[in-house]
Amino acid sequence: MTYLLARVENFSRFDGENLSADPVMGYGRSGKVPHEIHNFSVASDGFIYGYLPKEGGGDLSRLGGNRGDAEASNVTVIFISSGVLCGYYRNATVLSHPIKHPDNLEAGSSPIYCRVKVQPENAFLIPAGKRHDELQPRPPGQFPVLYGNEDSAWVGWFEGLVAGIQQTFRSEKKRRKWTNSVERSSKARAMALHKYGLRCECCKITHTDNVRASIFEVHHKVPYAENFETRQLKISDLAVLCANCHRMIHRMPDVSDVNALRAYLK
Structure with missing residues (x-):
C-alpha cells in the first residue's frame, strides 16, 4: 500500500464552511480561501474529491503506478494540520493531473482543481474537538505533500493510531x-x-x-x-x-x- 501525506488548513468540517479556527497555514492567514475547503464534501456524482496543496501527488510511479498512467488506486491519503491528524482517505484514486471539481466549486473566486477521488465511506474526518494526535516522527521541512509506504516511520505511527480510530467509527455507525x-x-x-x-x-x-x-x-x-x-x-x-x-x-x-x-x- 502507498501513502500520501498532505498539509492542509484546519477546517472543522471541510464541507465549504468559513475558516472558523485560527488559521495554521500562511495562505489561511492571508485571507485567501484555501482550496481544500471541500475535501470532505460529497459531490453530485456521489464521490468526494480532494485537493492536494501545490498540485502535489502527481508522481504515480511512487504510488504503485507507472509513468504515463492516468491514475493510481488503493492509496491512503492523510491530511494533517499544523502536524495534527485531521482526516484521511482509504482506497483513494490519485489522478496524474488535477481535474476541475465536477460541481464547479470555487475557493473564493478561484476554481477548485482536485487530484484525489474517493468513495464517501472511505473518507474519515476526525471531529474538530478530538484532533489531538500529532504526527510522529514529524517529517522535517515545509513539504506540501509527502510520499510514503509501509517502511516510512510516520506511516507506522498512523496505522497504529487509526486502528483505534477505525474501531470508534465502526462503533459509532452501529450506534447511530x-x-x-x-x-x-x-x-x-x-x-x-x-x-x-x-x-x-x-x-x-x-x-x-x-x-x-x-x-x-x-x-x-x-x-x-x-x-x-x-x-x-x-x-x-x-x-x-x-x-x-x-x-x-x-x-x-x-x-x-x-x-x-x-x-x-x-
Missing part, C-alpha cells in the same frame, strides 16, 4: 443505526414525554397543547462506550428535545452530550 430506530419509535417518544413533559431539555422551550407539542422529539443519549446493541433501553437514555435542538445536537462532536449543546446555546 440503533439510535435512529429508537428515536423514530412512537413508543419511546410517548414514554419520554410522559416522564419529562413537553419541554426541550436544551433550549427550555415548552408547549402545553398537542398541536405545538408536535415539535418535540426523542433523542437517544447513550455514550459511545456503552454496549448499546445488547443493553436494555432505559428511560434515562432518552431526552426530550425540540426539532431544532435535535438537529443541532446531531452535528455536535459528541451526539450523546446534551449538556454540551445546552452550554453552546447559552
Whole structure:
C-alpha cells in the first residue's frame, strides 16, 4: 500500500464552511480561501474529491503506478494540520493531473482543481474537538505533500493510531443505526414525554397543547462506550428535545452530550 501525506488548513468540517479556527497555514492567514475547503464534501456524482496543496501527488510511479498512467488506486491519503491528524482517505484514486471539481466549486473566486477521488465511506474526518494526535516522527521541512509506504516511520505511527480510530467509527455507525430506530419509535417518544413533559431539555422551550407539542422529539443519549446493541433501553437514555435542538445536537462532536449543546446555546 502507498501513502500520501498532505498539509492542509484546519477546517472543522471541510464541507465549504468559513475558516472558523485560527488559521495554521500562511495562505489561511492571508485571507485567501484555501482550496481544500471541500475535501470532505460529497459531490453530485456521489464521490468526494480532494485537493492536494501545490498540485502535489502527481508522481504515480511512487504510488504503485507507472509513468504515463492516468491514475493510481488503493492509496491512503492523510491530511494533517499544523502536524495534527485531521482526516484521511482509504482506497483513494490519485489522478496524474488535477481535474476541475465536477460541481464547479470555487475557493473564493478561484476554481477548485482536485487530484484525489474517493468513495464517501472511505473518507474519515476526525471531529474538530478530538484532533489531538500529532504526527510522529514529524517529517522535517515545509513539504506540501509527502510520499510514503509501509517502511516510512510516520506511516507506522498512523496505522497504529487509526486502528483505534477505525474501531470508534465502526462503533459509532452501529450506534447511530440503533439510535435512529429508537428515536423514530412512537413508543419511546410517548414514554419520554410522559416522564419529562413537553419541554426541550436544551433550549427550555415548552408547549402545553398537542398541536405545538408536535415539535418535540426523542433523542437517544447513550455514550459511545456503552454496549448499546445488547443493553436494555432505559428511560434515562432518552431526552426530550425540540426539532431544532435535535438537529443541532446531531452535528455536535459528541451526539450523546446534551449538556454540551445546552452550554453552546447559552
